[in-house]
Amino acid sequence: MLVPRISKEDLKSRLDAPGPPPLIVDVRLKYPYEHSTIMLPGALRLGPETIGREGLPRDRDIVLYDSDPDEIVAERAAVGLLRDGFRTLVLEGGIAGWAAARFPTSPKTAPQLAVPVSGPSRG
Numbered sequence: 001m002l003v004p005r006i007s008k009e010d011l012k013s014r015l016d017a018p019g020p021p022p023l024i025v026d027v028r029l030k031y032p033y034e035h036s037t038i039m040l041p042g043a044l045r046l047g048p049e050t051i052g053r054e055g056l057p058r059d060r061d062i063v064l065y066d067s068d069p070d071e072i073v074a075e076r077a078a079v080g081l082l083r084d085g086f087r088t089l090v091l092e093g094g095i096a097g098w099a100a101a102r103f104p105t106s107p108k109t110a111p112q113l114a115v116p117v118s119g120p121s122r123g
Contacts, residue, residue, distance in 0.1 A: 001083070003078045005089060006063055007092050008093060008098050008103060011091060012101075021042070022063045022089070023061070026040065026045045026066075027074050029047070029048065030047060033045070034110065034111060036067070037107060038108060040098060051077050051081070053084055053086070060087065064081075065094050065095055066094050069093055069096055071092065074094065
């Protein structure tokens, strides 16, 4: 199945336009999501393995994005939504392409490395 794409420029224009914006869904895999400090503004987080149909709008576009420059994860998630009749698009270049264009992002927390505590030296 051919999955429609949307460019970062087109998505930015649609987000800036008056009226209801498309629903943006972050479907990054667990590790890339958890270790990132940004997401697209207003994005809903639904892991690719948990994306369900409940609560998703049928009357507006749904844009999925992931961390893969080839959009493999988002494309797989989009196929099921398209088959179920949802108006679904995949963001070309994922979040990396969006961030590289210096388009707005929202901060999110990521795990912090623990600072080693030095103990008594043994000698």
